Amino acid sequence: MCGRYAASRGPEDLAGVFEIEKWEPQETNLEPDYNVAPTKEVYAVLDRPLKDAGDPRPVRQLRKLKWGLVPSWSKTPEGAARMINARAETVHEKPSFRRAFATRRCVLPADGYYEWVTGKQERDLEVEGRKKRPRKQPYFVTPADGSVFAMAGLYEFWRDRTLPDDHPGAWWVTCSVITTEAETAPLAVAPAEGPHALAEIHPRMPLMLTPDRWDAWLDPARTDPDELRALLAPPPEGLMRAYPVTTAVSNVRNDGPELLKELEGPEEGTLF
Numbered sequence: 001m002c003g004r005y006a007a008s009r010g011p012e013d014l015a016g017v018f019e020i021e022k023w024e025p026q027e028t029n030l031e032p033d034y035n036v037a038p039t040k041e042v043y044a045v046l047d048r049p050l051k052d053a054g055d056p057r058p059v060r061q062l063r064k065l066k067w068g069l070v071p072s073w074s075k076t077p078e079g080a081a082r083m084i085n086a087r088a089e090t091v092h093e094k095p096s097f098r099r100a101f102a103t104r105r106c107v108l109p110a111d112g113y114y115e116w117v118t119g120k121q122e123r124d125l126e127v128e129g130r131k132k133r134p135r136k137q138p139y140f141v142t143p144a145d146g147s148v149f150a151m152a153g154l155y156e157f158w159r160d161r162t163l164p165d166d167h168p169g170a171w172w173v174t175c176s177v178i179t180t181e182a183e184t185a186p187l188a189v190a191p192a193e194g195p196h197a198l199a200e201i202h203p204r205m206p207l208m209l210t211p212d213r214w215d216a217w218l219d220p221a222r223t224d225p226d227e228l229r230a231l232l233a234p235p236p237e238g239l240m241r242a243y244p245v246t247t248a249v250s251n252v253r254n255d256g257p258e259l260l261k262e263l264e265g266p267e268e269g270t271l272f
Contacts, residue, residue, distance in 0.1 A: 065173050072159075
């Protein structure tokens with residue numbers, strides 16, 4: 001799954017990486033966020049005609065969306081926090097995602113994502129039946145070469161019918177991260193002590209799109225389900241590294257680059 005990630009790159013950096021044609025500084029003013037959690041506003045790259053431009057040509061834009069997809073047919077946005085992920089295996093057929101999958105796809109740029117594993121000692125206690133809340137060690141997963149982690153995503157529009165048309169909150173634009181099975185192959189760089197494959201951390205992972213797939217994925221003219229599903233193939237193995245980080249990231253109120261600092265090993269009490 002993907003329940004938390006880091007995104008520190010600004011519009012200028014992302015514009016160069018993704019060849020963005022349109023972005024408004026006043027609309028894309030997010031501060032670097034090292035602990036992005038569901039329902040927060042996030043950057044998204046998408047191809048879409050400009051509003052009121054009179055030109056049907058899709059334009060690559062950097063937009064600010066809310067993480068947690070609200071289907072257009074929803075009566076309320078209350079379920080957004082549960083719609084942060086869409087499974088690659090079923091995204092084409094699930095009612096909440098299939099319309100967006102057909103024509104409203106995006107890329108969600110990140111530095112990497114966090115995932116938690118339960119320490120061996122805590123797992124042993126659970127097996128023994130002792131009542132102890134497991135303490136989980138967080139790991140940060142990021143491209144080994146330092147490049148942007150481009151997560152496949154979907155976006156959707158939702159109209160709040162309780163507000164007038166000219167109200168700034170009348171329209172919600174929300175998004176979801178597509179996930180896939182975690183790699184079982186060895187990490188490009190693995191911690192000295194702990195997991196040596198992504199699947200040893202968690203069975204799911206965000207689907208990373210390599211640059212050769214960005215144009216096809218973002219193209220709204222591509223609507224054939226089989227063609228689109230082919231783009232959901234996992235990326236080449238061995239591109240990622242993972243390392244333990246402070247358990248402070250487990251609190252959504254904590255933020256800052258110190259959350260990405262690599263620890264020499266799992267924190268005490270969270271041995272893998």
